[in-house]
Amino acid sequence: MAKKEAVKTVREPLFHVVKRDDLPWWKAWLIRVATIVIAIFLVGILSVVVTGQSFGGTYQIMFSGVFGRLFEGHTTMLWKYLQEIVILLSLALALTPAFKMKFWNCGAEGQALMGGLASIICMIELGDKLSYPVLLAVITITSIFAGALWGVIPAIFKAAFNTNETLFTLMMNYIATQIIAYYVYIKGGGSNVINPVSAGNFPSVGGNDYFVNIMIVSVITVVMYIYLKYSKQGYEISVVGESQNTARYIGINVKKVIIRTMIISGALCGITGMLLVAGKDHSININSVGGQGFTAILMSWLGQFNPFIMVVMTAIVVFLRLGVAKVADTALLNSSFSEIMVGIVILMLVGCEFFIHYSIKFKHKKEAAA
Amino acid sequence: MxxxxxxxxxxxxxxxxxxxxxxxxxxxxxxxxxxxxxxxxxxxxxxxxxxxxxxxxxxxxxxxxxxxxxxxxxxxxxxxxxxxxxxxxxxxxxxxxxxxxxxxxxxxxxxxxxxxxxxxxxxxxxxxxxxxxxxxxxxxxxxxxxxxxxxxxxxxxxxxxxxxxxxxxxxxxxxxxxxxxxxxxxxxxxxxxxxxxxxxxxxxxxxxxxxxxxxxxxxxxxxxxxxxxxxxxxxxGKKVSLNIDRSEPENVQDRLVIEDLECINREGVKILDDITFTARSGEILGIAGIAGSGQRELLEAIAGLQQVQYGEIIYNDPKTGEKEDLRNKTPMQIRELGVRLSFVPEDRLGMGLVGNMDIVDNMMLRSYRKGKSMFLERKAPKDLAMHIIDDLEVVTPGATTPVRRLSGGNVQKVLVGREIAASPTVLMAAYPVRGLDINSSYLIYNLLNEQKKKGVAVIFVGEDLDVLTELCDRIMVIGSGRITGIVDGRTTTKEEIGLLMTKSKQQGDDCNG
Incomplete structure (x- = not known):
């Protein structure tokens, strides 16, 4: 090749974004951990600016908001913290098989509410008719069934008509909310409140009301990890999620997998609803799940669909939520402050994934080197 | 002017x-x-x-x-x-x-x-x-x-x-x-x-x-x-000699008989029309044609991935001598019939393999259902993966590297290796050497030739006419979804195939579709 005139580079872009997939896992995690540290630091700074507290004081309040007087032997707050973690974690776990299949289930909220509704109906209607163990069994079965039903309806439509599951599951949330509102209206005698029901509550173990919830979700975490990684069904979920063409090519019945997986996802949401109603609130209202069905979407993502990483992620997010709530409380701010801070942290965590998957290359640098 | x-x-x-x-x-x-x-x-x-x-x-x-x-x-x-x-x-x-x-x-x-x-x-x-x-x-x-x-x-x-x-x-x-x-x-x-x-x-x-x-x-x-x-x-271009081995077909039997096949694509356009041919054991049948003339649909129709409007796909079982019609059977049903059909699709990472999964998990695609346990058995796939990495000289950091990280040639070795490991009776390969370097290409030709010697009916969809004329025993040319000719691979010329490829439907017979 003879000499050639250099091509003018007048209007080439200053930098461009290049996809990379060669980042070692430890570097990826370094970026994530760094982001979490920066995020917590940023939350501290913002809290200082808004509340006028000292920097160290802010973190102290945050810590006490989560753990209470743990070092003085009071474990109440710690249990409450764990309880908050497991509810969010349980929803994230429920969504994970669906997400791994690239079925964007945004209906955890509604599926959990339906599970909760099934629980409260059993507690109210059958509380004095069945023995305690039978009642618990009936609550469990009906909650699972109700959640699964709410999850499988969009899946059937997806499989049969290729409807958009994101919108469908989202709409199902509103239907569920209205059903709850209606039920509360009848049972609460128009007061929008159902007084706590004493029948069918989870037993307290060692004086701890939340122990059963925590145990159930711990078991689900391990089972979900095994299911996704080592079971044939989990493998099918991965194949369908990665490439439906490949799934068809090797003879996986894609529709069947979609429906089956959404039954599981919905059922686990239903269980979460049961944990909320029978294990925690002993009542229900339209805010029982309180938007955690949506936060769970992010938890599942940030956990890379790995149940054990999700445990860490939910622990961090719940810590910030409770901690900053206490900071806001002390400074007489309302709960929105806590929500804003958690929002910022999640946004940063999601944003850092960009730098894990892409790198930014400056054109002129490369040319100078060449 | x-x-x-x-x-x-x-x-x-x-x-x-x-x-x-x-x-x-x-x-x-x-x-x-x-x-x-x-x-x-x-x-x-x-x-x-x-x-x-x-x-x-x-x-x-x-x-x-x-x-x-x-x-x-x-x-x-x-x-x-x-x-x-x-x-x-x-x-x-x-x-x-x-x-x-x-x-x-x-x-x-x-x-x-x-x-x-x-x-x-x-x-x-x-x-x-x-x-x-x-x-x-x-x-x-x-x-x-x-x-x-x-x-x-x-x-x-x-x-x-x-x-x-x-x-x-x-x-x-x-x-x-x-x-x-x-x-x-x-x-x-x-x-x-x-x-x-x-x-x-x-x-x-x-x-x-x-x-x-x-x-x-x-x-x-x-x-x-x-x-x-x-x-x-x-x-x-001029004929380039590639020196690909080509043995005489032995023990030739009709393995796959396609009769009057017709397929319609999603837009309702006929993508395959009046396709009739036979794939024989111990022989490599080449398929030539301009891209998008229906090659993909033809292979997918045989593999059970494409709806067939009309016609028959008859498989002669070499063991039992029975005839099975594969038309409109799902890939699962085809396998349950005992038909050992291997298929190396054109879209390697989008269909043949899962890019984000490692080599072991990709090996499992064909075999994971085996056994009654609800859990996966990764031992055999792992052995197979190691075996393929050694035999086909796959360049990879290890068996647990996601296949999308491998180079094109190595991806193809993994895919072809897996499909051959199923010891097929029919092996279909769509553009198996596209994007591969010379050495990998020859490795694939040799693998196809080995399969031919084993008595497999090999169907090879290719684009390089030099390769087709040196590797295949017979070459079928399709244009716009129709067979425009089936020629002997040993006597044909590139020009002949080139002309058949560009021969499209005559104006007259197209009016009624």
Missing amino acids: AKQPAIELKNITKVFGKVVANKDVNLTAYRGEILSILGENGSGKTTLMNMISGIYFPDEGQIFIDGQEAVITSPKDAFSYKIGMIHQHFKLVDVFSAAENIVLGLNEGKYNLNASAEKIKEISEQYGFELDPAKKIYTMSVSEKQTVEIIKVLYRGADILILDEPTAVLTPQETEKLFNILRRMRDDGKCIIIITHKLHEVLSLSDRVSVLRKGEYVGTVETAKTSEAELTEMMV
């Missing part, structure tokens, strides 16, 4: 990774002429045109418009040089009307659809288009959509028009209509560049023909002074 060069390309080179798409291409197109760019698949026609229209930027070389050097870094730049490209796959907003699509992205000051519709009508009348500016895209036929695309670039004042395989989606009548319009534009002084691989269209439409082969510029001839034979030779 002193012609003015509208566009000149000098020493254009474009490289994607290791693949050289265009190498030192020189090309000139004049005002008031129609220039055809002719070449086989992968000869770099579309890449070259994409550089003119600002989608790619050349790595080396220069583009001159009207004698001035031009820097085209975006489609917007291309429009400022009055270059308009009509892509093979239309880029229109379905729910918008024709007029809305045409003015989309233009900054004319005021947004006035009525004025635009007037201008569209003017253009239509000038060149003989028929278009209702208010009609929505989703209600349009393919040819109407194409009309919108053409008017879109004319509306922007383009006087260099590039059409990428414009007739691929048209009926003969629509094609003739389009050609008349193009001729009118030429007479109006516009420069028309049309990418095609249909010889008879080239001859009937263009003034000059430039031929590309494997990314390189071969030459330009005047249409009036050339013939089909000359063009074919320019396109396929």
Whole structure:
């Protein structure tokens, strides 16, 4: 090749974004951990600016908001913290098989509410008719069934008509909310409140009301990890999620997998609803799940669909939520402050994934080197 | 007639990774002429045109418009040089009307659809288009959509028009209509560049023909002074000897008998028509044809992935001697019948493998169902993975590396290795050496030959005619979904296959579909 005139580079872009997939896992995690540290630091700074507290004081309040007087032997707050973690974690776990299949289930909220509704109906209607163990069994079965039903309806439509599951599951949330509102209206005698029901509550173990919830979700975490990684069904979920063409090519019945997986996802949401109603609130209202069905979407993502990483992620997010709530409380701010801070942290965590998957290359640098 | 060069390309080179798409291409197109760019698949026609229209930027070389050097870094730049490209796959907003699509992205000051519709009508009348500016895209036929695309670039004042395989989606009548319009534009002084691989269209439409082969510029001839034979030779090139082993077929039996196969694609267009052939054991049957002539659909129909409208796919079981009709069976049902059908699809990472999974998990795709346990058994797939890595010399950091990280050749070794490990009786491979280096390619040829010796019926869809004529025992050529000929691989020539490939349906028998 003879000499050639250099091509003018007048209007080439200053930098461009290049996809990379060669980042070692430890570097990826370094970026994530760094982001979490920066995020917590940023939350501290913002809290200082808004509340006028000292920097160290802010973190102290945050810590006490989560753990209470743990070092003085009071474990109440710690249990409450764990309880908050497991509810969010349980929803994230429920969504994970669906997400791994690239079925964007945004209906955890509604599926959990339906599970909760099934629980409260059993507690109210059958509380004095069945023995305690039978009642618990009936609550469990009906909650699972109700959640699964709410999850499988969009899946059937997806499989049969290729409807958009994101919108469908989202709409199902509103239907569920209205059903709850209606039920509360009848049972609460128009007061929008159902007084706590004493029948069918989870037993307290060692004086701890939340122990059963925590145990159930711990078991689900391990089972979900095994299911996704080592079971044939989990493998099918991965194949369908990665490439439906490949799934068809090797003879996986894609529709069947979609429906089956959404039954599981919905059922686990239903269980979460049961944990909320029978294990925690002993009542229900339209805010029982309180938007955690949506936060769970992010938890599942940030956990890379790995149940054990999700445990860490939910622990961090719940810590910030409770901690900053206490900071806001002390400074007489309302709960929105806590929500804003958690929002910022999640946004940063999601944003850092960009730098894990892409790198930014400056054109002129490369040319100078060449 | 002193012609003015509208566009000149000098020493254009474009490289994607290791693949050289265009190498030192020189090309000139004049005002008031129609220039055809002719070449086989992968000869770099579309890449070259994409550089003119600002989608790619050349790595080396220069583009001159009207004698001035031009820097085209975006489609917007291309429009400022009055270059308009009509892509093979239309880029229109379905729910918008024709007029809305045409003015989309233009900054004319005021947004006035009525004025635009007037201008569209003017253009239509000038060149003989028929278009209702208010009609929505989703209600349009393919040819109407194409009309919108053409008017879109004319509306922007383009006087260099590039059409990428414009007739691929048209009926003969629509094609003739389009050609008349193009001729009118030429007479109006516009420069028309049309990418095609249909010889008879080239001859009937263009003034000059430039031929590309494997990314390189071969030459330009005047249409009036050339013939089909000359063009074919320019396109396929001289015979290159590859020294691929080819043993005599042994123990030949009919394994797969395809009778009158007919398939319709999603748009309701016949993609396979009247396909009748036999694949025999101990033989490699080559399938040649321009890309998109129905090769993929044919293999997928056999594999149970494509709905079949009509016809039979009969499999002769070598063990039991029984005949099974595989038509419209799912891949699962086919396997349950005991038919050992292996398929190396064209889309390796999108269909044959899962890119994000490691080699072991990809091995499992075929076998994970084995056994009653609800858990996966990773031992056997792991052994198979190690075995394939050793035997086929797969370059990989390990068996747990996601396959998308491997190079193209190694990805293909993993896929072919897995498919052969299933000890098939029928092995179908679609473009198994596409993008592979020489050594990997020969490894694949050897694997196919080994399978042939084992008595497997091998079906090989290829694009390199040199390979087809040296590897295959028989070669079936398909064009536009029909078989245009089945020739003996030992006696045929590249020119013969090239002609069969470009022989499309005759005008007459196409009228009733």
